Amino acid sequence: MEFLSEFLTRFVDKLQSPTLGFLIGGMVIAAVNSRLQIPDAIYKFIVFMLLIKVGLSGGIAIRNADLAAMLLPALFAVVIGILIVFIGRYTLANLPGIKTVDAIATAGLFGAVSGSTLAAALTMLESESIQYEPWAAALYPFMDIPALVTAIVLASLYTSKQKQRRAAEENLSKQEALSKQAVAAGGYPSEPEYPTTRQEYLSQQRGTEDNRVKIWPIVKESLQGSALSALLLGLALGILTQPESVYESFFDPLFRGLLSILMLVMGMEAWARIGELRKVAQWYAVYAFVAPLLHGLIAFGFGMVAHQITGFSPGGVVILAVIAASSSDISGPPTLRAGIPKANPSAYVGSSTAVGTPVALAVGIPLYIGLAQALMSS
Template sequence: MDFLSLFLMDFIKQLQSPTLGFLIGGMVIAALGSELVIPEAICTIIVFMLLTKIGLNGGIAIRNSNLTEMILPAAFAIVTGILVVFIARYTLAKLPKVKTVDAIATGGLFGAVSGSTMAAALTLLEEQKISYEAWSGALYPFMDIPALVTAIVIANIYINKKKYKEAAYSIEKQSFSEQRVAAGNYPDQKDYPSSRQEYLSQQKGAADNRVKIWPIIEESLRGPALSAMLLGLALGLFTQPESVYKSFYDPAFRGLLSILMLVMGMEAWSRIGELRKVAQWYVVYSVVAPFLHGLIAFGLGMIAHYATGFSMGGVVILAIIASSSSDISGPPTLRAGIPSANPSAYIGASTAVGTPVAIGLCIPFFIGLAQAIGG
């Protein structure tokens, strides 16, 4: 059976699955003006339980497997997360009416990982009886943290360089003495720079302040999504949680995921209005980027497949987390790290378009691609 037939079959199955069905249902009732509201506290609990379950499963699997098997896939996850940010920096940022800082933040959000999209992919793989390494879900932080750190560092470097160039340009337009009086930055005579070059050196010194990376990593690790997953991972590694996993977390997983998909569908519809406030290139990017990022990760995953025996199901998971865009921990991290970026641009692009594309199109696309290649 050719790739197109497999893709169409998987896409139809996905349309009939509860995962996408609830997502579309949420968008429909929001479009019809429904006043249905699911409290934020319930959503927080659901996210915690879903990601804890994935972490527990990964921790148990890592404890019972050879850690060396993870090295290459984890390295490829890191590379993909960083690469996604640079792609946005040198593609989206070059498009008309797109601000560079907003583009970098968007790249950071698309390089980071959506726990809900990963959960949806794991569910569909299980429904179709496609095997994958249970520790594949643990690749999440290896892609998520590097993407967010890279975005914040690149954005701050860009902002600082821009400030320095603006200072230099301002001095070119007026004499140094006029600039000094107008700015009023030197209340004491002893603080006056003695020359234009010294003034520019001071500006450059301020612009070259290094962005501290560790606080960004700490911010990411403290986020609710990564915290829940890493907690589950640690418990799976260092304790024996099999009984509570089998009796509670595993049976409740699909039901909780369906509720989260409903909420995400409603949220996606509400965010569509935000995209009207920014350049429409964000819509184009949000449709194309999940496939591009996923194909890059899929290609790297195939290298791991042939080199180490990484399963095709694992390759699909790597591609799907690359296709996803963070919807939980990423936005607050970027708000704090790049405060000058417009949230309507990067959050709107992710939630309104990126997530539905990743769940509804990319998951069946990469499953079909894996089945076509793997026979």
């Protein structure tokens, strides 16, 4: 009973947070048909500012880290981010009524990292006097960026194959129609240049498609996208330069306000497309409840391996689990909006903010701290 009370308290607190409050406010404004609009140029500037800030903070932390000790946990973070996207691609996408691009975008958002959830975990670790490496928080870009790139690449591959499949079907239909016209005119159909059955023809076309789809150009295009470019630029500047003064005086103070406006825009867009989500919302709710706990436990297992091999601290293991359990509220939505424009923001943003983040905060963080204390206390 006490656990349920604590969960509800944290859930209500999350509802009252500025991030979620502005998201809900945007949905309310759209629901009452308000004429309020945020110009696209302002939206792009806000996204750029936020992603540069996130990249700078990660780069600064990495520059100040012990790179040798960080290597294995960072490698695990990359693997976990990619793995989370593939899990969503082959679980959520196969549920009834779920559109594949929506599922991939949702998995990408859950593979990316929430800065607010990470901050909550660090605060709780400090309150519990659990030690962790100073660089552990810098693991988030190693999970965040690969997850987002993987989601965009998988969505692009799926979209390309669907287009080619439709083109193959149209081509086959035209050839069948021409053959029927020849018979109707009293002639004989020419020997078909394609397999004798429709299934064989389409199967052959699918085999050809796999050879035509080039993965590297899609990866390159994803990395050249405006959102990921800003994130990577900030990361590089944080590592290679010393931007602390401009970071502390300019980027950091503006961060919360700009994030609130971004959430307002995302709320308005989510409401505009919420009708598409109503028929399958229960599956997103199930995924958003189970996924954070599953992802966190997978990461906790990887963290335990790093603990045994390199002496990765209990607090570091918890941080790795928490960033895997979290779903992005900063870099993810605008990056996916630009990289997978056909995906429904109501699916991935709604799943994350309404269910995923409260579960990660209220259930995930205490769970991973308890596991770390139980397994490593001896």
